[in-house]
């Protein structure tokens with residue numbers, strides 16, 4: 001348990017974390033199998049690489065880090081505690097006398113009188129002061145911010161709070177989702193990953209769902225009006241948008257996706273609205289000339305593009321594609337291979353025909369059949385939507401937030417505040433007294449020298 | 463004139479400032495150093511004006527939001543911050559030689575933002591997830607931190623050059639600030655950067671929690687910012703507990719800045735959902 005181990009742990013956590021950013025996490029096993037081949041797949045599976053931040057060995061590293069920080073800090077804090085909580089701080093005159101940097105000037109009064117003049121000034125800057133007799137006159141000791149020596153333990157405690165809060169969340173919280181058609185209500189949700197049903201203990205109704213778009217087709221706002229119902233009585237209502245969830249009894253409802261209800265049919269969560277095996281008409285527009293052409297294809301069949309634009313193939317149908325963390329609904333994923341360039345991924349959301357313009361490529365690609373529908377978004381006369389809500393409960397959040405605040409304050413104290421001590425020695429002379437100002441700090445020694453200089457100038461000018 | 467034009471001009475002003483500082487280092491003329499300072503100040507004025515104009519323009523387009531929403535805007539903010547922090551350091555330490563290692567970084571960032579074909583300088587509307595005040599706090603604090611790390615990186619390079627030539631054979635290097643000063647500045651900048659990186663990660667987590675209900679999801683960008691945090695935490699412990707200084711701290715600071723760059727640019731190259739993204 002030492003800072004050496006800390007460094008080793010910090011660096012091994014950093015190093016292994018990289019792996020989890022190279023290997024996409026929590027994807028479909030079949031996709032991994034295809035991408036890595038059997039051997040690597042099995043190896044990674046055993047080592048938990050596909051969900052590595054929750055694997056036993058990663059959690060073990062985090063646990064070691066926590067134990068290390070706790071043991072080390074407890075070990076050290078008792079020594080620091082004794083320094084910080086003393087009634088009468090002791091000053092070691094010879095240590096101040098041995099400092100190489102001194103500020104010296106002559107005073108016009110005998111030591112006692114000067115001490116009377118200086119003490120209130122020094123006390124204004126430093127708080128604690130004490131005057132002591134010395135063999136050659138007297139000495140004013142002063143200090144401030146002794147308690148800042150505890151700042152680093154605040155930082156370490158904050159790290160522990162973060163890990164503790166995370167643990168509380170994973171033990172006592174949940175993360176799930178639910179889709180609610182407009183006008184309907186539910187009393188349970190599905191837990192993410194496991195797919196288990198979780199009963200809320202109250203009902204939640206979606207009164208209304210609205211979506212608005214910018215001119216370029218990108219979504220502007222999703223808004224759901226939700227009502228909480230307890231024993232058939234509405235108790236709370238709120239419009240939620242992304243970034244402004246509804247919170248009730250520790251459960252949070254976040255706007256996360258939406259979809260259209262098949263007209264006049266009952267709500268089914270699983271059926272894709274589009275048949276991914278059918279024929280797809282693609283629309284290609286030359287960005288420069290504005291000329292456009294259409295080509296019919298099916299999933300997996302490459303099409304040749306004219307004018308040397310290369311090849312395009314649709315490789316995947318995605319039921320709920322994401323863009324910047326937003327669900328943008330159904331989409332095709334394609335690969336465009338220009339004649340003289342590298343292949344690149346192209347995402348074609350069915351409901352946003354202008355989406356591909358953002359790529360700024362020479363050719364703008366869209367799925368043709370859907371255009372008319374997309375422009376009809378405003379008309380909602382018969383179209384019914386469902387709202388997709390992310391539902392979470394995390395009793396650890398408060399602990400984590402307390403850790404956040406503590407970390408910021410603790411880091412500030414540790415970095416920018418120091419325990420500062422000064423000694424103003426006044427030596428009796430024949431006509432005048434000699435005044436020597438010295439000071440030390442446990443951090444930022446250069447800055448302390450500046451402060452000593454300023455204090456000395458102030459006193460010299462009295 | 464549009465904000466994009468003004469910011470392009472600012473790029474050239476930063477280029478000129480970097481040129482003056484380097485000329486000052488090479489030719490030892492104090493006048494060149496002063497020119498560097500004034501040009502940099504002028505550039506910052508353009509930079510700030512550009513950001514404000516862009517803000518106003520976005521409101522004119524009816525999609526008003528703080529200009530901190532994409533790669534272009536964050537790079538512009540990053541460059542301005544580097545120059546401001548550098549100018550403060552220059553004033554405090556009364557040394558213009560460091561400018562030759564700080565201002566080129568700002569110039570390169572700005573030039574990349576203005577010239578790279580991969581970067582879109584159009585004002586885009588905000589998608590719903592980005593509509594949050596936490597986003598503004600998040601971007602500002604992250605880039606304050608990154609800017610401080612960039613300067614620490616420059617100081618570390620100077621330190622290493624200095625160590626290569628202890629006897630002072632090269633008259634160029636003899637004009638660098640003392641090793642101790644460079645080392646101290648490196649440490650100060652890392653502490654400043656670390657505080658802001660911490661606040662940046664924290665505001666990001668709070669934002670994620672208010673938008674999606676989970677404050678940490680090990681997404682590659684998050685993970686890389688944590689890796690960066692760990693590298694600098696290692697540096698700070700090595701320094702504060704083990705008393706490391708000098709070369710080893712300089713190397714750690716350089717590695718840390720590489721991690722910053724990867725968090726910023728490299729993450730988009732990783733497989734995953736961020737391939738379109740640039741926040």
Ligand code: HEM
Pocket residue numbers: 001002003004006065068069072073076152155156159410411414415695698699702703
């Ligand atoms: C994951 C984060 C961290 C871990 C695991 C960690 C761990 C440790 C450990 C184990 C020690 C004691 C070393 C020993 O007794 O030999 C230590 C000391 C120290 N740490 Fe940290 N630390 C972390 C974050 C921080 C941060 C963010 C700061 C900066 C604000 C910091 C500042 C310090 C300081 C100043 C000491 C010396 C304490 C003393 O002299 O008593 N630590 N750290």
